[in-house]
Amino acid sequence: MRRVRYDSPGDPLLLEEAPVPEPAPGELLVRCEAVGVTLPVVRKVTEAAEPVPLGGEVAGEVVAAGAGVTRFRTGDRVTGLCFGHGYADFALLHEAMASPIPDDASAVDAVALVRGGLVALGALDAARPEPGEAALVTAAASGVGHPAVQLARRRGAARVVGAVSTPAKADFVRSLGADAVVGYGDDGWGEPVDYALDAVGGELLTPALAALAPGGGSWRRELWRLFTGGEPRPAVHGKFALEDAAKAHEAIESRSDLGKVVLLP
Missing domain, CATH: 3.40.50.720 (NAD(P)-binding Rossmann-like Domain)
Structure with a gap:
């Protein structure tokens, strides 16, 4: 799978090949359809003492589940916060952090609203x-x-x-x-x-x-109820390919973003 990384604080973001991770007990393996880009992650890339995984909001389809998972199964659409590598084709999401995506919401809607x-x-x-x-x-x-x-x-x-x-x-x-x-x-x-x-x-x-x-x-339930009723409507400033993650970060650093910045693996 493809994954975004960087070598040292302030270095360019790089696209690399990495093995698809295996879900541990209580985890979901999600095929990412959309990944939210946040200011805290952007700042970590430039300010953290050492490289950190690029995590954040992810949304997509469950393709595997670890032992003990009871709320979700393969094929479910979910969104949630990923604390590991999220800028990737596949990401691990703990069951406790996952929320089902309503049928009338897209993956982009989900990452714009989940946090x-x-x-x-x-x-x-x-x-x-x-x-x-x-x-x-x-x-x-x-x-x-x-x-x-x-x-x-x-x-x-x-x-x-x-x-x-x-x-x-x-x-x-x-x-x-x-x-x-x-x-x-x-x-x-x-x-x-x-x-x-x-x-x-x-x-x-x-x-x-x-x-x-x-x-x-x-x-999370109240937010989806409001969304289904018409508000809030997620606004997306830009949709960037995974290899253009640096441009997504630039949109936030320059304060030119209007709404949510999203990566589309």
Whole structure:
């Protein structure tokens, strides 16, 4: 099978031939149809002290199951988080991390929602929004931010403000349902909001907190139910072949991504 690797931090990504792994007890061997590219993995390639497996969200068909697996069988379509080599034609997925893909969802939909959608939904639940409130979503064009904008609206937000790193992302965020879009460097972010879903942190946390009104700021089955009902709709910035994994990383490093970046083995 083909697999992406790198030799040292900061080195180019390389495509190599590797043996198809055998599933250990409790593991599924998945033929990858789509692989999600995330900022943490991109950063590991450039910042980790030594090379690490390129893992992340995977989606595809179960082709073998290890001993003790009870929830899935050969032929099932699944998605989940792979902590080993995920940038590959085949990947190992622990049964506990796997979720069945609904019939009306594609593999690309699955990797766009399996982590980003869950994070957005979990953040919304923590915010306990009330209908009619105003919401702020930072990194609104990102893999987490773009479903958060849609889910905030679905949960009854009367006004949704998206914060982005560049004006080039404004139209995309408005197309998701945001009422207003602000830039990270703008002076003031408009009218106060009732809660903020911050996917950036660091220096951006201060203006995000400042945008809250006084007193403001007051997870897999549910997500699929919402998806089946029409929102959130996964947005995909780019679909890259496995041998073009470096270009996928570049899309994230340059902050040009609008939605999810996906590898298609």
